[in-house]
Amino acid sequence: MRAEDEALIVACIPSLRRYARGLTGDRERADDLVQDTLERAWSRFSRWQRRGELRAWMFGIMHNQFIDSVRAQRRQPEIQADAELPEVAVRPSQADGLEVRDLDRCLLQLPPDLRAVILLVGVEEFSYREAALALDVPVGTVMSRLSRARERLGALLGARPAAVPTLHRVK
Amino acid sequence: MNDKTLHAVPGPGAPITEADLHAYVDGQLPEARAAEVAAFLDQHAEARARVQGWRDQNRRLREWLAPVADEPLPLRLPLAPPAVPRRWPALAAAVALAVCSAAAAWFVRGAVDGRPLQVAAAPDAAARVAGFAHRAAIAHAVYAADARRPVEIGADQEQALVTWLTKRLGAPVRAPTLAQAGYTLVGGRLLPGGQGPVAQFMYASAEGRRLTLYVTREAAGGKTAFQFAQEGPVRVFYWVDGRYGYALSGEVDRGELMRVSTEVYRQLDGPTG
Numbered sequence: 001m002r003a004e005d006e007a008l009i010v011a012c013i014p015s016l017r018r019y020a021r022g023l024t025g026d027r028e029r030a031d032d033l034v035q036d037t038l039e040r041a042w043s044r045f046s047r048w049q050r051r052g053e054l055r056a057w058m059f060g061i062m063h064n065q066f067i068d069s070v071r072a073q074r075r076q077p078e079i080q081a082d083a084e085l086p087e088v089a090v091r092p093s094q095a096d097g098l099e100v101r102d103l104d105r106c107l108l109q110l111p112p113d114l115r116a117v118i119l120l121v122g123v124e125e126f127s128y129r130e131a132a133l134a135l136d137v138p139v140g141t142v143m144s145r146l147s148r149a150r151e152r153l154g155a156l157l158g159a160r161p162a163a164v165p166t167l168h169r170v171k
Numbered sequence: 172m173n174d175k176t177l178h179a180v181p182g183p184g185a186p187i188t189e190a191d192l193h194a195y196v197d198g199q200l201p202e203a204r205a206a207e208v209a210a211f212l213d214q215h216a217e218a219r220a221r222v223q224g225w226r227d228q229n230r231r232l233r234e235w236l237a238p239v240a241d242e243p244l245p246l247r248l249p250l251a252p253p254a255v256p257r258r259w260p261a262l263a264a265a266v267a268l269a270v271c272s273a274a275a276a277w278f279v280r281g282a283v284d285g286r287p288l289q290v291a292a293a294p295d296a297a298a299r300v301a302g303f304a305h306r307a308a309i310a311h312a313v314y315a316a317d318a319r320r321p322v323e324i325g326a327d328q329e330q331a332l333v334t335w336l337t338k339r340l341g342a343p344v345r346a347p348t349l350a351q352a353g354y355t356l357v358g359g360r361l362l363p364g365g366q367g368p369v370a371q372f373m374y375a376s377a378e379g380r381r382l383t384l385y386v387t388r389e390a391a392g393g394k395t396a397f398q399f400a401q402e403g404p405v406r407v408f409y410w411v412d413g414r415y416g417y418a419l420s421g422e423v424d425r426g427e428l429m430r431v432s433t434e435v436y437r438q439l440d441g442p443t444g
Binding site: 006007010013014021022030031034035039045118119123146150153157 | 197233236
């Protein structure tokens with residue numbers, strides 16, 4: 001393996017961690033995801049042909065791992081209840097803490113596929129084409145998911161002026 | 172995959188679609204089309220409000236997640252391909268020793284006649300001996316290029332940095348003073364190594380050239396001469412001295428690297444070395 005390729009993979013790690021945190025909303029789960037992704041990336045790198053799109057490839061590995069873990073959780077309802085629906089009764093003391101917590105919760109209420117798109121495009125600044133590569137869907141699907149993600153997130157955020165727990169869960 | 176949906180750029184004056192508005196927010200429109208969308212937004216308050224809402228979402232998501240990318244990397248993350256499991260018979264040790272001697276000879280020769288020197292590439296044992304030098308070069312490439320956050324703890328908190336690294340490495344470690352050699356300490360970070368954590372100190376010259384000193388315990392035991400390796404543009408001098416392996420990396424010429432390495436060696440060869 002060439003040193004430059006190794007450096008490129010390592011250089012992805014901070015943004016992979018950020019993306020994983022957004023996807024899972026949980027530090028430990030996020031780093032589990034990053035660890036699995038890296039292990040898979042190292043073992044598959046030599047067989048990987050599409051050089052030059054390394055970031056999309058790495059995020060694609062993470063996406064598949066994430067979707068697998070979501071499916072595994074759906075088979076274990078008690079864990080899902082814990083992980084997918086964050087606790088309601090915590091009352092942070094600061095206003096911006098509240099805002100962040102609110103955003104965090106609303107984001108976690110989006111279906112995983114919508115969450116992925118809004119994070120890739122909005123935070124990681126992927127082009128639509130790059131996001132399509134990572135998620136292995138057509139660009140048109142990225143666009144329609146992005147549109148739905150923004151609409152739902154907007155509704156969730158708007159429907160909840162700070163910490164009034166009258167949310168409707170969108171699944 | 173159907174990429175045409177995105178790249179079929181509508182001609183001038185084509186109706187503005189919702190997709191245009193999203194691409195406008197995400198900075199993914201060609202300039203001319205973006206100008207058309209901007210003109211459209213001037214006329215349409217409702218679309219303007221939607222676009223503003225999406226921008227706010229992006230901003231809030233970024234602000235929320237930005238700190239994550241600056242956190243120290245958890246040590247359990249694998250930063251390099253897994254080492255191929257090797258047996259490690261006495262023969263390999265003998266080969267390693269031979270390689271070190273050869274490298275030392277090369278080094279001396281290089282120092283004397285100034286000609287380029289390279290470590291003899293004895294396949295297996297050399298790979299093992301050079302393992303941390305390789306990782307040091309990678310870590311240099313990644314963090315020396317990071318303009319925004321090259322270190323976790325800055326030199327203004329040198330004591331805290333040294334205490335933290337000492338605690339995490341489980342043995343006293345310190346940052347040599349390289350002012351005389353023309354480099355000042357920028358700071359340091361902790362990284363996962365082949366076996367346990369390693370420390371990386373970063374130095375910069377007045378012109379902004381960066382050198383990193385990688386300190387690891389994974390090569391502990393014994394003592395080797397300076398060895399030289401190169402990974403792409405990054406040159407590395409490395410050596411093992413008692414408890415630690417050291418690797419000094421930089422995109423500088425060999426003479427410069429050797430000069431600074433000598434100074435590092437001189438300082439760290441003391442009681443704590």
